[in-house]
Amino acid sequence: MKHLVLVLSFTLCINSIHAQKKDDDTSKNAENPVEFSIDSSRVLTLDKTIKTLYRSISGGKNEKRNWKQFKYLFKPDAKLIPSGINELGQYMVNYMSPDDYIKNSGTWLEENGFIEKEIHREIDAFGNIAHVFSTYEAYLTHDQKTPFMRGINSIQLQFDGKRWWIVNIFWTQETKYNPIPKTYLPNNY
Template structure:
């Protein structure tokens, strides 16, 4: 039993020494870190995003995982580090404009971990009346006693086979 406790302590020390410093207001609560996540990827066409801020929200090994079905109906997904997500999607978000807002949330929390189903709508411009996409972000969070961290974000866009259930459209 003591070996497990020492191993955990060692990992926690290693974790904190490799992590980026975040704005305290971005990680002070579960609501704050989710607001920061949506804020950092959103903005008008031509506006550079604060990718260092995004990195500071995640544990060093954090992952972003889009999932869905291809035209043949097969499950497809990607497994990106935060840097890979930024390299792959950052230019398009900045070029085209992208505003993602949370429209519903369901939270399960136990001890130092939390799981959030965060329903979103996405627009190209903040003034667009209708979203061009909706879906659910499945977000795993970790609280080290000092702040919240994003461990992973897995998402799936709404489609005719999987319309968003009413229970996920409410905060």
């Protein structure tokens, strides 16, 4: 399990190990293509925007993701910024666009299964900007009982008068030496 977490961490966060197949948003079965569309109602509230973020990257093994909806969440020039410790023990960050994230992680997510669930949320907002500390758990299957990974997404958003946009997501995983503080966990944990 430790090896899996390390591989997933570097796959999703730092390295570009897996190349994205042609992003045509169709299923592997050419006789029954799955066409994804954008649901603009999923960005009208802060809550819907966060839920859509989690839903768009989550799915079981061989389950296609709606990458069109995922990209629709982000402002132009938005960044996804994973952080973690590299093999030398140094804290690192990696700056990716939504397209980079799909290219670097999309195939792995679909081939292996990855279900990310929000378990706690803290929101600070002022005017048209918001900062969300969103605690997550990750599973490989829908019926897995224990998460193989937990962490916190720091999500910055902007409301333009019509909809919410994700400006940046900066995240890190929980480790043995860096546990998630109780403040950012549900009361029943």
